[in-house]
Amino acid sequence: MAKKILICDDEEGIRESLKLILADHYELVLTGSGAQCLECLKNDPTIKIVLMDIKMPKTNGLDILKEIKQKYVDMKVIIITGYKSVETASEAARLGADGYIVKPFKSEEIQKIVKEHLC
């Protein structure tokens, strides 16, 4: 059975891009907001990894990251962001993010980081 990845981004373009890159090898769950993301995680314990944007309407991705790491200690969370700032990166690392990818990303980058964390 293919491993399950949860993608959380409010941008359809990014969700569709990640789907293109990953759909051939993994099973994907697509969500558009932080609340939906937490809801999916609650209902689906087979999800192994979360790819998540920081900037989303209403919620800050870093808060969601914190909540996921509190509730699901083993869950791998990879942050995908447009903001290449040291503060944000170190904040994400402090909160337990397993990876940090800056937009615009390359497909190999995504495939590589997902593969690493699913082994």
Next chain:
Amino acid sequence: MLEPSFLTLSYIICAIVIFLFGTFILIKSPRNNLNLIYFLLCTSVSLWLFFYGITRISFNAFPLPSMLLTKLAYCGVTFIPIFTFHYLYIFTKREKFKYLLYLAYLFGFISSYFIFHSKLIIDGTNQFSWGLYPKAGRLHYIYLCLFFIFVFLNYLVVIKELSNEHLDYTKKNQSKYLILALSILSFASLDFLPNYGINFYPIGYLPSFLFILITGLAVIRYKLMDINVVINKGILYSILFTLFSITYILIIVILEKFTQLTFGYSRISISVIIAFLLALVFMPVRHRLQCYLDRLFYKGSQEEILQINKQLRQELALVEKYKTLATLSSGIAHEVKNPLTALMTFAEYLPKKLDDKDFLKSFSRIVGHEARRINDLVHQLLDYGKPSPLTLKDTNIYKLLDDTLDALNSQFIEKRINVIRIFPQRNRYQLTIDANQIKQALLNIFLNAIEAMPHGGQLTISTFLDKDNFQISIRDTGLGIVEENLPHIFDPFFSTKDMSTGLGLSITQTIIQQHKGKIDVKSQAGIGTEFILQLPIYNSERI
């Protein structure tokens, strides 16, 4: 006889002074074309005055070379309107007069040729009671017509420049001085009258001297020709004092002579009384003159100060706008990354999935959508950069709020600021506003809020609608404003921050007031600040 008359001397002295002034201007900034042409103009004026002065001596002393000198003087005269035109051409930056300028120089060289090699322009001399003067040749009137056409053109160019509404204060004053200088210089053309046998005593040196005086004043007061000349108050007063002393002594000497002639004797007591009386009169006059010179050189009128203040304020407002624009640009640069990522990924997968119908469908949808988004973002930036008067348009205020907040997203994330939007009537509400200006007003408040929350916090934007107004409340949980500063926060240049022009909120208030709206502020130090904007909803309708 070789005795130089008063007239001869005046011409020669003026010629030397004008040439020296022109040289001074050139030396001050030799690479500036404007200064070079001004120097040439001074040279042509002084050529005319100098050779004319010399001619007066030579006409009387040695008859032979006088004709050559007259012709040299005439060449100087010919080039005065031409160099003036060239000067104004550079000063007003009017490219379309380029061909007229070539024409002017052509006129100058052809006229000079005919002056030297024919009797068409100058033909012998006229005899007057005060001396000899060159006589107009057969074609002199054509030369004169062309000469005055260029004089007239010069007026036209400066008047056109003055009627330009966008002219800044300094340039406007420079132009005013130039037109005054030109008008006075035009009087020198009365010196053409004796050419035609009219008995008019030549006084051309006087308007020429005044011309230099006025342009000199423009150089000192309004930095004409990019020269910064500071006249030391001490030097100015010394010159004034010397002139006064000379006049004073002269009057005493004359009066003494007068009493001696009238009464046959002179007494020291009378001289002392006269000197005392004169001193009484001279003191207030000297004081008045000093005040006048002070005003002329060092102080502007109330109106001028107001004008300069206004200009300064506009410039600072522009600085503030660029500051906001810089923030906006960085926000937009980040925003572009999302659509860019999608475009890059879809482009990468296109060759592999050419036969996949589902892929092609989402390709055309996503790529089109994302490209449009990039276009929208770029337009946001371009529109913001445009300086424009208030242009009211029906605008979706919620979209404007969202766009403005989104542009600052990178800052909100970086500073850990949680943005809460409470938009209860989010059903596409249209307001008649200038979207760009209101965006700037909002940006200034948001940027202030971000600066007030260096360690993160919460920014709540909520909207309300009552009978007459659309209200936007912007509340932060930042440092707050100290009570004593609260009445001043909308004052221009009021700031408690180091790197701030103190204009942001002042601009915001102006924009809201221009929209006939209101802006209020509530704040508590240590708790936070709330701005409440009220925009009238007349002219607006719900759609």
